[in-house]
Amino acid sequence: MVTTEHALLVKGLKKAYGDVVAVDGLNLDMKVGECFGLIGPNGAGKTTTIEICEGLLDRDSGDVEVLGMTWDANGNQLREKLGIQLQDTQLSEKLTVSETLHLFRSFYVKGRDVRDVIDAVQLGEKNNARVGTLSGGQKQRLAIACALVGDPDLLFLDEPTTGLDPQSRRRLWSLIEGFKATGRSILLTTHYMDEAEKLCDRVAIVDHGRVIALGTPAELIESIGATIPAPPPRASSASLEDVFVALTGRTLRDE
Amino acid sequence: MSDMETRTPSRRFVDRSIVQLTLVRFREFIRQPEAVFWTFVFPILLAVGLGLAFRSRAPERPLIGVVSSDATAAGIFASLQKDSTLTAESFTSDTAAQHALRTAKVAILAVSDGRGGVRYIYDPQRSESAIARLVADRAIQTGAGRADPVAVSEMKVTERGSRYIDFVIPGLLGMNLMGSGIWGLGFAIVDSRSKRLLKRFMATPMSRAEYLMSFLFSRMFFLILEVVTLLGFGVLAFKVPMRGSILDLALICILSALTFGGVGLLVASRAKTVEGVSGLMNFVMLPMWILSGVFFSSNNFPSIVQPLIRILPLTAVNDALRANMLEGASLGGVAPQLIVIAAWLVISFAAALKLFRWR
Ligand SMILES: Nc1ncnc2c1ncn2[C@@H]1O[C@H](COP(=O)(O)OP(=O)(O)O)[C@@H](O)[C@H]1O
Ligand SMILES: [Mg+2]
Numbered sequence: 001m002v003t004t005e006h007a008l009l010v011k012g013l014k015k016a017y018g019d020v021v022a023v024d025g026l027n028l029d030m031k032v033g034e035c036f037g038l039i040g041p042n043g044a045g046k047t048t049t050i051e052i053c054e055g056l057l058d059r060d061s062g063d064v065e066v067l068g069m070t071w072d073a074n075g076n077q078l079r080e081k082l083g084i085q086l087q088d089t090q091l092s093e094k095l096t097v098s099e100t101l102h103l104f105r106s107f108y109v110k111g112r113d114v115r116d117v118i119d120a121v122q123l124g125e126k127n128n129a130r131v132g133t134l135s136g137g138q139k140q141r142l143a144i145a146c147a148l149v150g151d152p153d154l155l156f157l158d159e160p161t162t163g164l165d166p167q168s169r170r171r172l173w174s175l176i177e178g179f180k181a182t183g184r185s186i187l188l189t190t191h192y193m194d195e196a197e198k199l200c201d202r203v204a205i206v207d208h209g210r211v212i213a214l215g216t217p218a219e220l221i222e223s224i225g226a227t228i229p230a231p232p233p234r235a236s237s238a239s240l241e242d243v244f245v246a247l248t249g250r251t252l253r254d255e
Numbered sequence: 256m257s258d259m260e261t262r263t264p265s266r267r268f269v270d271r272s273i274v275q276l277t278l279v280r281f282r283e284f285i286r287q288p289e290a291v292f293w294t295f296v297f298p299i300l301l302a303v304g305l306g307l308a309f310r311s312r313a314p315e316r317p318l319i320g321v322v323s324s325d326a327t328a329a330g331i332f333a334s335l336q337k338d339s340t341l342t343a344e345s346f347t348s349d350t351a352a353q354h355a356l357r358t359a360k361v362a363i364l365a366v367s368d369g370r371g372g373v374r375y376i377y378d379p380q381r382s383e384s385a386i387a388r389l390v391a392d393r394a395i396q397t398g399a400g401r402a403d404p405v406a407v408s409e410m411k412v413t414e415r416g417s418r419y420i421d422f423v424i425p426g427l428l429g430m431n432l433m434g435s436g437i438w439g440l441g442f443a444i445v446d447s448r449s450k451r452l453l454k455r456f457m458a459t460p461m462s463r464a465e466y467l468m469s470f471l472f473s474r475m476f477f478l479i480l481e482v483v484t485l486l487g488f489g490v491l492a493f494k495v496p497m498r499g500s501i502l503d504l505a506l507i508c509i510l511s512a513l514t515f516g517g518v519g520l521l522v523a524s525r526a527k528t529v530e531g532v533s534g535l536m537n538f539v540m541l542p543m544w545i546l547s548g549v550f551f552s553s554n555n556f557p558s559i560v561q562p563l564i565r566i567l568p569l570t571a572v573n574d575a576l577r578a579n580m581l582e583g584a585s586l587g588g589v590a591p592q593l594i595v596i597a598a599w600l601v602i603s604f605a606a607a608l609k610l611f612r613w614r
Contacts, residue, residue, distance in 0.1 A: 054458050056614065079460040086458070090450035094286040095279065103279055106272035107459040150459065 007185035013062035024209035037200035083152030093132030108150035137168025276469035309419035317387035320361035327367035334398020362387035436515025498583030517603030
């Protein structure tokens with residue numbers, strides 16, 4: 001049970017790879033039970049930020065507090081409480097869905113029943129199928145199942161729906177909403193504005209390693225709504241996409 | 256949130272992470288038919304090929320022709336047949352027998368002279384005929400009742416253990432221990448790293464020590480299979496001797512497998528791609544295939560490079576295996592080799608754990 005009110009607290013986070021400054025003084029403040037979105041173009045520093053929060057990368061400077069703990073002092077405890085989906089993991093193709101989840105389950109002291117998790121991500125029929133035979137959407141749901149099987153208090157999802165067809169995306173959304181409904185926290189990065197609008201309680205727009213706007217999707221749209229000319233195809237209302245373009249001068253999938 | 260979680264106070268054996276990790280090693284191995292082929296089938300094919308190509312042949316037995324003309328000829332044929340050092344062939348006509356002699360199908364003809372005696376027909380210039388003359392005569396005279404005045408006993412000195420197959424089976428075993436150890440760890444670890452799976456594991460509470468142990472456990476299991484198949488085949492098919500203690504041999508194999516596992520870990524410690532680690536593994540193994548006395552004795556190399564060859568792990572392993580199997584050496588007898596192997600074990604593991612990149 002989490003006792004702090006912050007699921008995640010990031011202050012003045014900095015990280016550079018040689019000359020490339022990936023994260024440049026980033027601040028985040030995420031409450032327990034919140035679904036928080038990081039949106040930004042490629043190279044904005046989202047993955048770097050999330051991996052530092054996951055304890056997978058060392059930071060150059062700044063403070064990171066996860067579930068009221070720090071990586072330096074409580075690393076092992078933290079790993080028990082986090083569920084993680086990385087942007088680019090390929091699970092072993094030779095194992096079956098069930099074998100993969102039993103493996104991940106075995107790492108955690110407490111966790112969920114493997115069969116329940118498989119059913120929750122709707123892979124029941126694929127229980128004994130090799131991972132190599134799954135579709136992209138099924139693989140992604142398996143990745144999320146691996147994140148859920150340790151029964152985490154905080155879920156990190158890095159572009160969970162990138163490259164998926166609309167139907168697969170919607171299935172993932174309902175999965176994420178199901179997790180949110182249990183009162184636990186999610187940090188997710190995405191390219192898709194509709195995804196952030198639908199899932200996130202609050203959104204931070206990140207560019208060049210910094211948060212350039214923060215608020216609920218509605219607040220962000222409102223704050224910008226008056227200042228931008230209504231774009232012709234969506235004349236009725238401004239969207240988060242418009243906010244993004246107005247602030248960064250780029251569309252989201254620009255490099 | 257209580258309906259979503261199930262607490263497991265005491266864990267079943269198969270739910271332990273070390274067991275799950277080890278099971279993954281088994282599953283990934285047996286679901287990769289190429290790996291099974293190279294580990295189990297290939298060494299045996301190699302042993303069969305080499306065993307047949309280099310088998311030592313006994314000198315051919317002289318072939319002696321007899322023409323079945325009368326009772327004397329029948330006696331001659333009977334005497335010749337009793338002698339196992341030669342082969343006798345009976346012809347029904349003179350012409351057929353002469354033809355066989357001319358075309359060298361037989362080395363000599365032993366025919367009845369019609370007066371109870373034997374006549375040899377042969378070309379004394381042909382060496383096999385000259386030998387056949389002596390062998391045939393001895394057989395015929397002995398068959399007719401000649402007793403040798405001097406007692407004879409023989410000691411045959413062709414020994415099991417001195418044949419090429421006896422040399423090469425321990426070499427193949429050493430090569431196999433090296434290959435499975437280095438490939439088994441090197442490939443699997445770098446494959447996981449390149450697919451970011453290792454990084455994904457690092458984000459869980461998985462114990463790093465258990466992750467590495469799972470490789471050693473599965474290596475120990477497959478080691479038994481590898482050693483038993485190859486040596487079992489050598490003993491059954493080629494009667495390769497096993498003169499040393501089996502327990503000692505097992506200890507040598509275990510130590511060697513651990514050492515090559517350490518080398519595999521070292522090779523895998525930094526590489527980011529499977530291609531990169533494959534090149535590295537070949538770079539490490541190729542010199543040892545050639546220098547360490549797998550297929551031919553490493554003594555063939557000039558004495559100036561001998562000290563270098565002696566400190567290679569595979570040389571030590573092959574020497575220790577041969578000393579145990581062919582000479583029946585004790586562990587004490589292979590102490591220098593064991594020290595070399597153990598030194599590589601310590602060095603490779605220490606370096607690998609220091610250099611290892613988990614992400
Ligand atoms: N391992 C790395 N080495 C060097 N540069 C990197 C590395 N990882 C990321 N970067 C750089 O850091 C910046 C931020 O990357 P990233 O955090 O992946 O952004 P995002 O996830 O928002 O697309 C980019 O310019 C990227 O090229
Ligand atoms: Mg990214």
